Amino acid sequence: MLDANLKKQLDTYLQNIVNPIKISVSADDSDKSRELLDLAGEITGMSAKIDMTRADDARTPSMAIGPDNGGAPRVRFAGLPMGHEFTSLVLALLQAGGHPSKADAALQEQIRNLEGEFHFETYISLSCQNCPDVVQALNLMAVLNPNITHTMVDGALFQDEVEERQIMAVPSVYLNGNPFGQGRMTLAEIVNKVDTGAAQRKAVELTQKAPYDVLVIGGGPAGAAAAIYAARKGIRTGIVAERFGGQVMDTVGIENFISVPYTEGPKLVANLEQHVKDYEVDLMTEQKAAKLTSGDFIELELENGATLTSRSVILATGARWREMNVPGEQEYRGKGVAYCPHCDGPLFKGKRVAVIGGGNSGIEAAIDLAGIVEHVTVLEFADTLRADEVLQRKARSMKNVDIIKNAQTTEVRGDGNKVVGLTYTDRDSGESKNVDVAGIFVQIGLIPNTDWLKGGEVKLSRFGEIEVDARGATSVPGVFAAGDVATVPYKQIVVAMGSGSTAALSAFDYLIRTPLPAAVAGQHLERETVGSAEYN
Template identity: 80%
Template structure:
């Protein structure tokens, strides 16, 4: 079942198992049941420390992973291949005693959690964000006997998906109640169930000494800026909600120079590893709320903590632009989606709409056409902005319909899920309705600068931070880089270069202000 190359890689990983583990399978005679049993048997044959047993479970097919003699606290309901194969490998290693590389303090926090926590995560095998959540909850279940987790492939357990009205992945339930949706880090999950964690963290951050350079944002621009600053030997900090930013939602990357093809999560992992090789104080799960400049530059965080620095580089990136029409927020995650790769499989055999005719919109339509019954693309303008090769491909597909001059005016729902949308023909003024189960919004990005609107940092009417050629903003000592700025092209490679530029400019600023202070002292 596993190809030779994958089997060779797996064999290398399994050498790290230090204590016996057991794979327990609950299967039937269905094709998927046989496929899961074949996968489990093949893995068990690869190591003398792995045994295979049968075990009844309420979900079939499913498999449990645990140390030998223990009841499995980690289960996979479905066949953990695709993006989830790594989740399976890590579960095997962790059950076999191989230590996690996560922050030791966070691991200890997990071990000390009190209470019963039974997690269920609904995923799709094409979702690039799902493995992070699955792996985090699997690790927690391995470390703490009061925690269990089951990954559930929504494509195999459609009745559950329908009954729980799951229309976006990953969707997590805790003790039977909705817990969260979308990408979540290990620290985010732990802090959400650990009361008092936020207060403890805020108090800890308030005690930090001022930085020489503080980067706000953890995407390509922020990572590049942090590395360039740290290489200068100055005290460097990086604060972000999560590492990676918008790149984590990017599937295929084919224009990153010297790398013919990579994927967003893989690139982010490399960036994070590179940053960790330097003496950089990385602070995640924190969002900036306010910037003030009074001698030192202060960044007030949403948690109530305040970080101080002699210079700051703003690299907060951008987020998906919303339609801002009635029903969009009400049905977000209930049919309104922003990631076709993640949520597309949940709409298999159904009719969907894609809003936007740029590259991302037409690429989404092409991808979805292979899964859903029909795709309707709505473009506001009278021309598509996507590359000609993408337009030709989309128009060649029999189940893709493209409507121009269409202004979406409403998302329609039945109270629990999307049932359609309303749009106005901009030429005739006529209103039309399209019945769809899902709406994928692909209309570009909006800069993450809401928190700066009351600051002295000058923004354009589009909310972008105005910068000069060196990345300097209107506030001395404050620089900016990446998609959050007025840089004309929003590309990963451009953001990295901009981050380096802003970092070098910040270092130059520190040198000049330090020299000026010394001259005044000796005058």
């Protein structure tokens, strides 16, 4: 079941188990059950502190993990936790066995203090790179609090449940039988959603923070690079972001990051976050910017009502998937309309799907999906494809891929519960045509995250990007921008990092050339700002 290299790594991890644990396996005579029994047997044979028993759960095959103390296990894997979920399995074993989590201590205490009964189920696909974060967060919550249980469900293996609950995007989380959330969610986001008073407490805490020298808004490659460069100057630096990693968390293969022949988005993000944490950077996630105002200090108002202040700001809020903006798209988002073929593709196994967009991302999506689904129809608005020729040749060589050019998608059609097709206009003839599909994967580029800046002081281009000069400076003194959100050519990870570094160096130069206003200098020092030599 496990190759020699994987067994060697697992054996090293299992040495960290402190207390005995039990694996309970529910199996029948199916191939997947036999594989799960083999996996459980191999794991059990690698540690004297792990025992295995047979169970009879409602979902079969499944594996439950818990302390070997006679209590009912609170973490379950319905399906075979391999692929991206193997790490979730290893962490569940370690945490059930008493190995401490690296999650924030205050957040863990918040989880322990949650009151009520919380029974979570997360539907995943083993090819989804977003799913493990959610599974691991909920598993940890179940380990820490006896009132919480969590079951990971492989949607490809339990398709009857997927059909019954109309699940068409992963991860999809249910709480006590009701929909709770969909898509990537961090541990803090999940906990704060359950703990209804958390947002207000956090807002008070943030507002009381001392002013920063550099406040970075956004936690992608540009924001991370900016924070590292700023912190290395010895000035008070903070990052505020909805989630750390940005778009890169949704990227599977990265082959053009110089000096690294191949990596994956989540792995690169983990390395970036650790690099940021190596410095004295105040990292504030699960926070969304709402308004920016300049003055003696630049003020950032957050959606939760908190206000942060800083002498300079670097805007690195990145971009998001561009939507089609046609009738039915929002209604059926997550119900057949999807934006991540790697995550959601397995849910459409054996079905017909469409890909909107003929660029590299669209044609790559079509190629990937063709190995899973019955048929892929690619619709491109222009009269030529924009994808690299090698990708076009590959797509055209696949018998279950059709490419339609000069096609303007005009409507997503559904039956009230899920997508059943789309309508497009043939731009040559003007004729309206229908395509019957179960899923629509939108791959038409990116749009900058600047809605919150519109109508404000920061000047935007006609495309909504923040206008910057060669130094990353915006139209507002002390405010800089970097990465995909700015008018920086070429939306690439390495380019974003470079522009983030440039913005940080420019912000530092601005700080040393701009004296602190006398009216607020005393207050600034009184609030224990740790800044550059200018303040000391």
